[in-house]
Structure formats: C-alpha cells, structure tokens
Amino acid sequence: MSNSFKPINRILLGPGPANVHPKVLEALSKPTLGHLDPQFIELMEEIKSLLRYTFKTESGHTFVLSGPGSLGMEACLVNMIEPGDKVVVCVGGYFANRMVQIVEKIGGVAIVVKETWGRATDPQKLEDALNANPDTKVAAFVHAETSTGALSNVKVLSEIAHKHNALVVADVVTSLGATEVLVDEWQLDAVYSCSQKGLACVAGMSPVSFSERAFAHIKNRKTPIRSWFNDFNLLESYWQGSGKRAYHHTAPANQYYGLHEALRILKEEGIENAWRRHKENSAKLIKRLKDELNLEPIVPAGERIPHLLAITVPEGIDEAKVRVELLTKHNLEIGAGLGELAGKVWRIGLMGYNSNDKLVDYCVSSFKDVLKK
Amino acid sequence: MSNSFKPINRILLGPGPANVHPKVLEALSKPTLGHLDPQFIELMEEIKSLLRYTFKTESGHTFVLSGPGSLGMEACLVNMIEPGDKVVVCVGGYFANRMVQIVEKIGGVAIVVKETWGRATDPQKLEDALNANPDTKVAAFVHAETSTGALSNVKVLSEIAHKHNALVVADVVTSLGATEVLVDEWQLDAVYSCSQKGLACVAGMSPVSFSERAFAHIKNRKTPIRSWFNDFNLLESYWQGSGKRAYHHTAPANQYYGLHEALRILKEEGIENAWRRHKENSAKLIKRLKDELNLEPIVPAGERIPHLLAITVPEGIDEAKVRVELLTKHNLEIGAGLGELAGKVWRIGLMGYNSNDKLVDYCVSSFKDVLKK
Numbered sequence: 001m002s003n004s005f006k007p008i009n010r011i012l013l014g015p016g017p018a019n020v021h022p023k024v025l026e027a028l029s030k031p032t033l034g035h036l037d038p039q040f041i042e043l044m045e046e047i048k049s050l051l052r053y054t055f056k057t058e059s060g061h062t063f064v065l066s067g068p069g070s071l072g073m074e075a076c077l078v079n080m081i082e083p084g085d086k087v088v089v090c091v092g093g094y095f096a097n098r099m100v101q102i103v104e105k106i107g108g109v110a111i112v113v114k115e116t117w118g119r120a121t122d123p124q125k126l127e128d129a130l131n132a133n134p135d136t137k138v139a140a141f142v143h144a145e146t147s148t149g150a151l152s153n154v155k156v157l158s159e160i161a162h163k164h165n166a167l168v169v170a171d172v173v174t175s176l177g178a179t180e181v182l183v184d185e186w187q188l189d190a191v192y193s194c195s196q197k198g199l200a201c202v203a204g205m206s207p208v209s210f211s212e213r214a215f216a217h218i219k220n221r222k223t224p225i226r227s228w229f230n231d232f233n234l235l236e237s238y239w240q241g242s243g244k245r246a247y248h249h250t251a252p253a254n255q256y257y258g259l260h261e262a263l264r265i266l267k268e269e270g271i272e273n274a275w276r277r278h279k280e281n282s283a284k285l286i287k288r289l290k291d292e293l294n295l296e297p298i299v300p301a302g303e304r305i306p307h308l309l310a311i312t313v314p315e316g317i318d319e320a321k322v323r324v325e326l327l328t329k330h331n332l333e334i335g336a337g338l339g340e341l342a343g344k345v346w347r348i349g350l351m352g353y354n355s356n357d358k359l360v361d362y363c364v365s366s367f368k369d370v371l372k373k
Numbered sequence: 374m375s376n377s378f379k380p381i382n383r384i385l386l387g388p389g390p391a392n393v394h395p396k397v398l399e400a401l402s403k404p405t406l407g408h409l410d411p412q413f414i415e416l417m418e419e420i421k422s423l424l425r426y427t428f429k430t431e432s433g434h435t436f437v438l439s440g441p442g443s444l445g446m447e448a449c450l451v452n453m454i455e456p457g458d459k460v461v462v463c464v465g466g467y468f469a470n471r472m473v474q475i476v477e478k479i480g481g482v483a484i485v486v487k488e489t490w491g492r493a494t495d496p497q498k499l500e501d502a503l504n505a506n507p508d509t510k511v512a513a514f515v516h517a518e519t520s521t522g523a524l525s526n527v528k529v530l531s532e533i534a535h536k537h538n539a540l541v542v543a544d545v546v547t548s549l550g551a552t553e554v555l556v557d558e559w560q561l562d563a564v565y566s567c568s569q570k571g572l573a574c575v576a577g578m579s580p581v582s583f584s585e586r587a588f589a590h591i592k593n594r595k596t597p598i599r600s601w602f603n604d605f606n607l608l609e610s611y612w613q614g615s616g617k618r619a620y621h622h623t624a625p626a627n628q629y630y631g632l633h634e635a636l637r638i639l640k641e642e643g644i645e646n647a648w649r650r651h652k653e654n655s656a657k658l659i660k661r662l663k664d665e666l667n668l669e670p671i672v673p674a675g676e677r678i679p680h681l682l683a684i685t686v687p688e689g690i691d692e693a694k695v696r697v698e699l700l701t702k703h704n705l706e707i708g709a710g711l712g713e714l715a716g717k718v719w720r721i722g723l724m725g726y727n728s729n730d731k732l733v734d735y736c737v738s739s740f741k742d743v744l745k746k
Contacts, residue, residue: 002419002640004396005633007626008412009404017623020405023377028627029398031382032390032575034706039381046375066577067440067602070622074602102601196623202405204439204577204625226599228475229440229447247711249443250390250569252577253380254401255628260378267375333407338620 010327011354013363014335015146015174015308017196017203018351020258024201027261028254035251043260044239044251050263051207054176054199054271055191057183061210063239064259065192065230066252069173072192072206074102075230076169077140080190080214082223083107085137088129088166090121090157094147094338095171099140106226111136117340118310120303121152123160130164139166143181144174147338149299149310149347151179155186162187167217173197176207177266178278178307178351189214195255198278198307200352201262204255262352278307281355285309285348288364293373298345307355310337310345319343322370330366383700384727386736387708388519388681389547390569390576391724393631397574400634401627408624416633417612417624423636424580427549427572427644428564430556434583436612437632438565438603439625442546445565445579447475448603449542450513453563453587455596456480458510461502461539463494463530467520467711468544472513479599484509490713491683493676494525496533503537512539516554517547520711522672522683522720524552528559535560540590546570549580550639551651551680551724562587568628571651571680573725574635577628635725651680654728658682658721661737666746671718680728683710683718692716695743703739 012019033040044063051062065072077099081087087108089099092115103110113129115121121141130136139161143154158168167189172181177198183191189211196203210218210232218225218232225231229249238248266274286304289295289311298310313319319336323346326332335347350359367373385392406413417436424435438445450472454460460481462472465488476483486502488494494514503509512534516527531541540562545554550571556564562584569576583591583605591598591605598604602622611621639647659677662668662684671683686692692709696719699705708720723732740746 002423002633002637004637005400005403005416005419005630007403007406007416007630008410010406010410012405012407014407017405017407017626020627025402025404025627027378028401030378030380031398032385032393032569033380033383034385034387034390035576037381037383037700037706043378043380046378050375067444068622068625071440071602074600098601105597105599105601105604107599194623196405202625202627203408203623204628224478226478226480227447228471228478229444231478249441250567250576252441252575252628253390254393254398254575254631255577255625257378257380260375264375264377327410333410 011332014333015347018354021200021353024258024261027257055183065206069194076190079232081108087138090141093145096142118148118298123156136166140169142171144305146174151305197351199262278355282306308349325370384705391727394573394726397631397634400630428556438579442567449563451600452605454481460511463514466518469515491521491671496529509539513542515544517678519547524678570724572635651728655679658733681722698743
C-alpha cells in the first residue's frame with residue numbers, strides 16, 4: 001500500500017512553476033463549494049475583477065480557463081481562427097513554435113516569421129510578412145519567450161498587426177504579473193496566461209481576456225468553433241451574465257480559491273511595485289552571475305525578460321550534471337534548455353513570491369558551490 | 374481591497390463536486406514540485422498504478438488529464454474520431470447529448486440512438502443502429518448518466534459494439550470509484566472520468582485509459598488529431614516511458630497530490646468495499662425518502678445509479694424554492710434537473726466521502742424540515 005505523498009521542499013528557480021505563496025497554499029485546502037453556489041459565483045466575480053486589474057483591461061470578456069497555460073494557447077487560437085485562415089506567427093522560440101503547431105492542427109494556415117532564438121522579434125519582419133500576406137486574419141506572438149529569455153515589444157507588434165487589419169493573439173504566460181502587460185493600451189485582442197509564474201499560484205489555470213473586437217470576430221465566425229471545452233460562447237455563458245449562469249464544466253473550486261488569493265496579494269502589493277521588484281532582483285542576479293561566476297545571459301541587454309534568464313553554459317561544463325547537483329545538493333530547481341537551446345543554456349527564474357534578495361543570494365551561492373568557484 | 378476568501382462549509386449532496394476527504398484537502402497545500410522533478414515523476418508512476426487499480430485495467434495507457442471530466446470527454450473523442458467518421462452515440466440524457474455536440478464540433482458524423490431520459494439504454498437500439506450503419510467507427514455511451522440517474526449496462530453495449538467492429542468510448546465520470554467499472558473485462562477502448570465524485574477529490578482532473586486497440590487506432594489515423602492539448606501522442610510522451618519524459622504542459626502538481634491521496638484512500642478501503650458502501654447507503658436513502666417523505670426516484674429499480682438519484686418533484690412543490698431553502702437553512706447543496714428534466718427533478722448524490730449513514734440522516738431530516746413533513 002502506498003503512503004501519503006511528502007514532497008521535498010524545493011526552491012523553484014526554473015521557468016515555472018515557481019514557489020507558491022504560503023497563503024495561496026493555505027487557500028487551496030479550504031472546503032469545496034459547488035460550481036453554481038451563490039458564494040462561488042461571488043468568488044468568480046472577484047476573480048474577474050482582479051484579473052482585469054492584472055491584465056490592465058476593462059474588457060468584460062476576462063475570465064479563467066480550468067487548465068494550464070497551454071490550454072489557454074489552444075483556446076485563444078481555436079476561437080479566433082477558422083479553417084483556412086492565414087495566421088502570421090512570430091517564432092523565436094519553443095512556445096511560439098507551439099503556436100504554429102496548434103494553428104496547423106486546428107486547420108489554420110501558419111505563416112512563420114522567423115527570429116533568431118534568444119532575440120526579440122524584429123517588428124520589420126512582421127511588417128514584411130503582413131505586406132506579403134494582406135489577407136492575414138490573425139497575428140500571433142509571444143511576449144516573454146520562456147524558452148529563450150527574450151522579451152518582444154508587443155506594443156509595437158500589435159500596432160503593426162492592427163495597421164494591417166489583423167487581430168492579435170498574444171501569449172503573456174511568462175510576463176503577466178512580473179513585467180508590464182497593458183492589454184487595453186496595447187490593443188491585444190486575445191491573451192492568455194498561466195497561474196504558476198508571476199502570479200505565485202499553483203499551476204493549472206489559464207487567465208484569458210478577449211477584446212470587443214475579438215468578441216465580435218468570434219460571434220461572426222462562419223464555421224463552428226472546433227472545440228466544445230474551449231468554446232468561448234459556452235464559457236461566457238458560465239462566466240458572464242448578471243442573471244443565471246449556464247453550467248459548462250465543473251470548475252475546480254479549490255484551484256480558484258488559490259488564484260483568488262494570489263491575485264489579491266498581487267493587488268495588495270500593487271502590480272507596478274511587483275514589476276519593479278522583479279526588475280530589481282533580476283538585475284542584481286544578472287550582475288552577480290556575471291561578476292562572481294562569469295555567467296552571461298544569451299539575450300542582449302534591452303531584449304531580456306527581466307525575471308527569466310537563459311544563461312549560456314560555459315565551454316566544457318556538463319549542463320545536466322550541474323542541474324542535477326543543484327537539485328540534489330541544494331534542493332534548487334533551475335530549467336534546462338528547450339528545442340534549439342537544449343544543452344546550451346540554463347534557465348533561471350525569479351518569479352512571483354521567489355523574486356527576493358534571499359533567493360538571489362541562494363542562487364549565486366549554490367552555483368558557486370556546484371561550479372567550485 | 375478584497376479579503377481572503379472564506380468558503381462556507383457546505384454539505385455537497387448534489388451530482389458533484391462532493392465533499393473532499395480531509396486528507397485530500399491537506400495534500401493540496403503541500404509544497405509545489407516541478408513537473409519534471411524526479412520525485413514528481415515517481416508520484417506520476419504511483420498515480421498511474423493506482424488508476425489502473427481503480428479502472429480495473431492493466432493498460433499501460435492510463436493517466437490523468439489536467440482538466441475536468443468534460444475535457445476528458447473531448448480528449449477521448451478527438452483522439453478516437455477522424456473527420457467524417459460515423460459515431461453512434463446512445464443518448465438518454467444531458468451528458469450523452471454533450472458527446473453528440475463534441476462529435477459534431479470535431480468533424481465526426483453523429484448517429485443518435487435515442488433513449489427516454491431516466492432509462493438505461495436499450496441494447497437492442499444500439500444493435501439496430503449498428504446494423505443500419507455497418508461503417509460505424511466508434512460507439513459512445515455514458516455509463517452513469519448524471520442528469521437522469523440511469524445506469525446503463527456498459528458491458529452489454531460494449532459487446533454489441535465490438536461485434537460490429539466499432540471501438541468503444543465510455544463515460545465513467547459518475548461511476549468510477551462508486552460503482553463497478555471493469556474497463557478490461559468490459560473491453561472499453563477509451564474511458565474518461567473525473568476527480569470530484571466517487572474519488573472524493575477536488576474537481577479539475579480527468580483520469581483516462583485507452584486500450585491497446587485504441588492505441589493502435591490512434592497511431593493509424595490518416596488525419597492529424599485536431600487538438601494539441603489533448604493529443605494522445607504528446608500526452609503519452611510526458612506520461613509514459615521509463616526513460617526521459619518529454620515536456621508537454623505544466624502539470625498542476627498540487628492537484629495531483631490530492632488525486633494521489635484520494636486514490637490511495639480508495640485502495641486502502643478496497644474498491645469493492647467502496648462500491649458496496651455506496652450501494653448500501655443509497656438503498657437506505659431511497660427507502661427513507663419513500664417511506665418518510667413519499668419521494669421517489671424517476672428511474673425504475675434495476676436501472677438506477679446506486680449513488681446518484683434523480684427524485685421526482687411532487688406536484689405543487691416549487692423545486693427551486695426547496696433547493697434554496699436546503700442551501701440557506703441547512704447548508705445542504707443538492708442538484709437541479711438539467712435539460713429535459715429541468716424543474717422536474719432534484720438530484721441527490723451520496724458519493725465518495727459523503728456516502729455514509731450520518732449524511733443519509735442529514736439529508737432526510739433537512740428535506741423533512743423544508744417540506745414541513
């Protein structure tokens with residue numbers, strides 16, 4: 001007979017999950033409510049309001065999907081794209097590449113704008129692709145590319161897309177809560193994020209927001225949405241409406257308690273303060289990794305995600321061995337490279353609750369020990 | 374500024390979620406592990422083993438989806454069905470009807486075998502439909518139809534399907550853990566369930582199992598699976614394999630802690646004992662509702678889900694008012710009717726941790742109070 005599971009208390013400085021705020025962990029184990037309980041509906045309303053604050057949007061089409069960020073990616077794309085639609089996708093990493101895979105699986109025609117892994121997307125390349133494909137319906141891009149550490153200028157990319165009458169699908173999985181995301185100001189039409197990074201919550205939920213333009217676009221589709229679970233219309237009838245809620249799926253109540261608490265804590269800090277905190281702690285980490293260990297980010301200054309670094313593995317070092325030693329000797333999880341960068345980088349995140357001085361110290365001293373410096 | 378959420382301690386005797394075992398709630402708030410942590414991989418292996426026990430299967434294609442049961446429904450169908458495939462769906466309730474909607478959304482051709490709501494599916498009707506449609510690829514049916522309280526004979530339905538060379542997709546959302554489900558013996562090819570009913574866990578996870586026949590069928594598809602998130606091949610590369618796990622999505626670690634604990638507790642009790650407990654407590658409830666309140670299930674004896682009853686609302690009684698009073702005066706949640714049965718029935722579940730003598734008493738006495746009997 002197996003025993004109750006006792007997880008090791010790891011320090012999670014990889015690309016996510018990050019460590020969860022203790023109050024969020026506590027919220028998870030509160031008594032379960034039914035998914036149509038009046039008190040649960042109140043909770044949903046509060047979550048929507050807190051998410052509008054977090055996304056910097058006034059959109060009434062802001063809610064949560066009951067699955068991880070990658071479900072959010074699929075949900076946004078499957079609602080926004082009809083079979084045969086041209087979709088320009090800016091690809092400079094693993095997660096943008098996933099967008100391409102999804103576009104193709106759901107019947108869209110993906111036009112890939114290639115960028116070097118580890119660089120922000122060059123806006124001119126998007127402009128060129130849209131000039132070459134004036135019938136493009138949707139432009140899709142990743143704000144903070146988790147696989148490379150590069151932060152693209154979503155504001156500029158979005159302007160270009162709209163100039164060409166394309167709607168914007170933007171991935172803010174790794175940016176939300178940790179660095180500036182201004183959904184309304186940047187005119188992002190469909191955005192999705194996750195719960196386990198900048199929000200300092202557990203994994204498994206995907207906050208989403210749709211603009212009025214996206215809403216109209218979905219309502220005017222000529223073909224049915226190729227998913228029941230992700231069908232925006234059905235989701236809205238559960239999440240929206242001042243009157244009766246239509247049952248869609250059984251919402252994971254306890255997960256939502258955690259998200260509510262995480263968003264509440266973020267608002268209590270003030271999201272601008274959280275952005276600043278992430279920036280400052282990460283700057284300290286970058287400086288110390290450079291000064292004390294001669295480790296450098298692969299992304300040029302000015303294009304970096306403040307809170308998630310891809311660090312070049314020095315010549316002659318066994319990257320996997322270092323990760324294993326950090327984990328086994330120091331209980332410290334960092335991330336490996338993905339795709340083109342597999343074996344070439346380590347990924348270090350200081351996200352949410354983990355963005356603090358103490359963990360900057362811990363990270364540097366653990367690396368020193370393992371690299372014998 | 375909003376406060377931390379303090380849910381009321383409800384007694385959940387609706388169609389699910391049911392109350393969660395206290396040890397499961399406790400497990401949810403343990404420290405988060407990364408989704409590729411060696412200790413987390415061990416947990417996944419234990420969950421797979423416990424699920425094989427729970428499903429009564431030896432299938433190596435048994436794992437968990439990171440979303441609720443309705444995601445499981447879509448996942449099983451989208452993997453098993455190619456555009457244009459004929460799918461016979463036995464429909465005697467709301468959830469089987471959802472299967473039809475999904476089949477059509479993903480491009481299948483649904484052939485509906487209609488049954489009266491509140492009755493088990495008549496196997497002859499499936500036989501007739503398969504005779505009339507010999508090119509049917511998949512037969513889909515719901516074991517325990519949550520919307521009506523009817524339990525179909527999945528063993529017999531599955532035999533008929535296989536005789537006609539159709540593969541079987543079976544919904545065991547409301548049956549798993551609470552009444553006999555024998556996946557291998559009944560030759561069910563793709564089954565999905567949920568976490569918040571018979572398993573006494575929180576909502577948000579969907580255990581699934583695929584037979585070797587289903588595995589070969591999916592591998593031999595001529596068209597790509599129309600979903601990335603639910604793509605069986607990608608999911609298997611994360612869940613299976615003794616060697617390296619390929620990253621798919623960020624698994625909701627804390628949710629999985631809860632599921633592990635729930636499955637462990639179920640195995641500790643012995644699943645056959647759990648089935649018996651559900652049957653006995655529900656029999657007591659049916660008898661007392663009849664004897665003391667003159668309330669009767671809509672489903673004839675012999676076709677009832679043991680642990681989820683749809684009860685006819687007596688003539689002249691305002692069904693919604695009774696539910697609201699049960700909730701506000703007694704903190705007792707029961708379910709309303711869905712679809713054809715909206716306004717006509719109450720749904721009462723004694724599931725998982727809630728299947729006990731004390732709650733039989735509580736349910737009967739609360740109804741007595743509200744109905745003034």
